[in-house]
Amino acid sequence: xxxxxxxxxxxxxxxxxxxxxxxxxxxxxxxxxxxxxxxxxxxxxxxxxxxxxxxxxxxxxxxxxxxxxxxxxxxxxxxxxxxxxxxxxxxxxxxxxxxxxxxxxxxxxxxxxxxxxxxxxxxxxxxxxxxxxxxxxxxxxxxxxxxxxxxxxxxxxxxxxxxxxxxxxxxxxxxxxxxxxxxxxxxxxxxxxxxxxxxxxxxxxxxxxxxxxxxxxxxxxxxxxxxxxxxxxxxxxxxxxxxxxxxxxxxxxxxxxxxxxxxxxxxxxxxxxxxxxxxxxxxxxxxxxxxxxxxxxxxxx
Amino acid sequence: xxxxxxxxxxxxxxxxxxxxxxxxxxxxxxxxxxxxxxxxxxxxxxxxxxxxxxxxxxxxxxxxxxxxxxxxxxxxxxxxxxxxxxxxxxxxxxxxxxxxxxxxxxxxxxxxxxxxxxxxxxxxxxxxxxxxxxxxxxxxxxxxxxxxxxxxxxxxxxxxxxxxxxxxxxxxxxxxxxxxxxxxxxxxxxxxxxxxxxxxxxxxxxxxxxxxxxxxxxxxxxxxxxxxxxxxxxxxxxxxxxxxxxxxxxxxxxxxxxxxxx
Numbered sequence: 001x002x003x004x005x006x007x008x009x010x011x012x013x014x015x016x017x018x019x020x021x022x023x024x025x026x027x028x029x030x031x032x033x034x035x036x037x038x039x040x041x042x043x044x045x046x047x048x049x050x051x052x053x054x055x056x057x058x059x060x061x062x063x064x065x066x067x068x069x070x071x072x073x074x075x076x077x078x079x080x081x082x083x084x085x086x087x088x089x090x091x092x093x094x095x096x097x098x099x100x101x102x103x104x105x106x107x108x109x110x111x112x113x114x115x116x117x118x119x120x121x122x123x124x125x126x127x128x129x130x131x132x133x134x135x136x137x138x139x140x141x142x143x144x145x146x147x148x149x150x151x152x153x154x155x156x157x158x159x160x161x162x163x164x165x166x167x168x169x170x171x172x173x174x175x176x177x178x179x180x181x182x183x184x185x186x187x188x189x190x191x192x193x194x195x196x197x198x199x200x201x202x203x204x205x206x207x208x209x210x211x212x213x214x215x216x217x218x219x220x221x222x223x224x225x226x227x228x229x230x231x232x233x234x235x236x237x238x239x240x241x242x243x244x245x246x247x248x249x250x251x252x253x254x255x256x257x258x259x260x261x262x263x264x265x266x267x268x269x270x271x272x273x274x275x276x277x278x279x280x281x282x283x284x285x286x287x288x289x290x291x292x293x294x295x296x297x298x299x300x301x
Numbered sequence: 302x303x304x305x306x307x308x309x310x311x312x313x314x315x316x317x318x319x320x321x322x323x324x325x326x327x328x329x330x331x332x333x334x335x336x337x338x339x340x341x342x343x344x345x346x347x348x349x350x351x352x353x354x355x356x357x358x359x360x361x362x363x364x365x366x367x368x369x370x371x372x373x374x375x376x377x378x379x380x381x382x383x384x385x386x387x388x389x390x391x392x393x394x395x396x397x398x399x400x401x402x403x404x405x406x407x408x409x410x411x412x413x414x415x416x417x418x419x420x421x422x423x424x425x426x427x428x429x430x431x432x433x434x435x436x437x438x439x440x441x442x443x444x445x446x447x448x449x450x451x452x453x454x455x456x457x458x459x460x461x462x463x464x465x466x467x468x469x470x471x472x473x474x475x476x477x478x479x480x481x482x483x484x485x486x487x488x489x490x491x492x493x494x495x496x497x498x499x500x501x502x503x504x505x506x507x508x509x510x511x512x513x514x515x516x517x518x519x520x521x522x523x524x525x526x527x528x529x530x531x532x533x534x535x536x537x538x539x540x541x542x543x544x545x546x547x548x549x550x551x552x553x554x555x556x557x558x559x560x561x562x563x
Contacts, residue, residue: 093357170409170416177395177406183355184393188453189381189410295397 005142006259012148014255015155016213020232021239021247022159023206029242030179030199033088033099037107039229041204044079044110045211046220047118048072054126061127068125069212076204083204084197111225123220125212132216151213158206159248166244175199179242234281240294249293254280302328303349303385303461303493304366308373310341310348313357318344320517321363326461331487331494333508333525335501335538341517342497343390346463349495350387351377367461381410384460390469390497392446396439400430400449403438407453414458423452426482444475451479455486461493468500476500480507501538505529513538 020038027035052075053068087106091099125131132150136143166172177185178195186192207228214224235254239246254277262273284292303326310319319341326332334342347353348360351374360373372380377387386407395403401420408419424431427448433441438449447467454462464483468476484507486492498504505511505525513521513534521531528534 170405170412173398173402173406174409176398176402177409180395180397181393183352183377184389184395184450185406186355186377187350187352187381187387187389188407189378189457190406191376191378 001141003260006263007256008142009144009148010256010259011252012144012152012255013259014252016151016210017231017235017254018248018251019155019158019206020210020228021235021251022162022244023203024232024236025239025241025244025247026199026203030175031088031196032096033103035203036100036103036229037110038207038232039225039227040107040110041207042211042214042228043114043222043225045072045076045208046215046224047114048075049208049212049215050123050125050220056126061130064127065125065131069208072208073205076208077201080200080204081197084200088196089193111222115222120222125216128216147213147216150216154209154213158209162202162244231277234277237281237291238284240291242295243293246291246293302326302368305363306366307363308348308360308365309362310344310353310358311361318517319348322514322519324512326493326495328493329491330510331484331496331508333504333511334495334497334514335504335511336514337499340514342514343465345514346387346465346495346497348373350385350463351375351380352387378410385463386454386457386459387463388450388454388465388467390465392443392450394438394441394446394449396437398438399435400438400441401434403449404453404456407456411457419456423456426455426486427452444471444479447471447479459492461495464494464496466497466499468498468503476503483507501534
């Protein structure tokens with residue numbers, strides 16, 4: 001029963017790793033940018049949700065928090081436009097390295113901005129104890145913390161709507177077309193810059209959702225940003241860097257292993273739980289260099 | 302009506318590739334741009350479509366006019382929205398999309414069209430694509446990929462199609478098929494086609510008018526019948542002539558150029 005509970009916990013935690021990996025993978029897939037700032041986007045999201053729900057626009061704490069998430073996401077869209085327009089666009093056509101360095105800079109700026117605005121004191125969401133009660137939620141014999149219910153629902157919503165967008169709509173085809181051959185896409189009236197902007201928007205919203213969950217679990221401090229990067233990166237790599245579906249499965253796998261193998265081993269080797277993701281990553285990359293679901297390029301001669 | 306007037310194209314920052322080309326493409330016609338490798342055929346098409354902007358090039362002199370509107374140096378997506386679609390040479394399919402998704406990606410610039418009708422419109426001309434519509438486009442044969450990129454250009458019902466070397470790397474039989482379809486579409490839809498080709502014989506079979514480009518300049522132009530009878534075209538591009546084949550060793554390069562200008 002303990003094992004079953006651990007599996008459920010692992011999968012639940014995995015959903016949020018998957019959402020962060022999705023944010024990372026999207027930017028990589030469409031813009032070929034390795035987004036080191038993903039953790040800081042998560043952190044910014046946590047603080048923005050904290051700030052917006054702190055306004056106390058609605059009585060009910062749950063709706064208040066959801067409203068905070070929505071307002072923060074709208075704010076995130078604006079930041080996404082700014083990120084694309086002023087940080088990334090001047091660098092298109094430059095080397096991959098300068099783009100990566102720019103995301104490092106973006107991360108520093110975002111993290112620095114949160115410290116300037118909110119300081120380094122640990123914060124919690126308004127109404128944290130009502131929204132995420134300390135007593136776990138029970139389904140039959142299994143007990144899981146409330147926050148994971150949020151993570152599962154949120155991940156399901158964002159991932160479902162994204163997959164629909166990506167696979168079934170003209171917008172999704174255009175997005176994939178840009179990721180495969182920007183020049184050819186442009187000749188069909190697809191504006192590359194707009195597609196890049198939309199991609200950043202989705203990435204920000206996904207990261208903000210992760211910010212809500214990680215902020216609720218750990219409290220809102222700068223740690224969230226390190227945690228975000230440290231989980232998003234291996235999940236994305238395990239899934240194969242350019243596959244959104246793989247990102248989610250990578251996240252689930254990571255959460256699962258962390259909460260089962262990691263927890264077991266932690267009794268014998270204290271602290272190993274933190275590096276389990278990287279051991280998994282190592283094994284996966286050795287066996288399948290493209291990751292589990294990464295694209296192996298079709299090459300015709 | 303697409304008009305190029307004395308167009309010069311420079312690539313980053315001052316490599317002059319196209320040196321003052323003037324052309325007229327009447328509505329509903331097929332115009333061929335002929336020439337050897339590196340003559341500047343592709344660059345002219347890219348200049349019209351705005352793709353040169355993505356390759357750090359620009360139209361530095363002259364102007365390009367489409368239906369009375371100046372379009373030189375517009376970004377490619379704007380040009381596409383005006384109804385001018387450029388088809389890259391070398392079959393730039395979106396490998397990981399299925400054939401159907403690949404075609405629909407071409408519709409993004411004109412979302413007002415109904416996707417189902419648009420697909421049927423393309424399948425009508427390329428029935429082969431319909432049979433393979435669920436297949437990833439990277440797995441199609443070369444000829445099918447060429448049909449796919451042409452179909453993807455057609456799906457948004459453009460006014461002008463800029464075709465860059467559609468015969469590249471295709472078997473002669475497939476080339477004939479592709480060219481026949483282009484002619485067919487031109488006749489039934491009134492589509493204007495600008496065709497850049499090395500395969501002079503095939504191009505002049507379907508084109509009404511041709512421009513011969515050498516070293517970034519128009520050296521000869523005229524109707525297709527006139528060009529195909531021209532002794533120089535026969536010698537240099539078709540490999541035939543009154544005197545039979547001539548040995549290229551005997552032809553001095555300066556002489557060759559002089560002949561073109563005369």
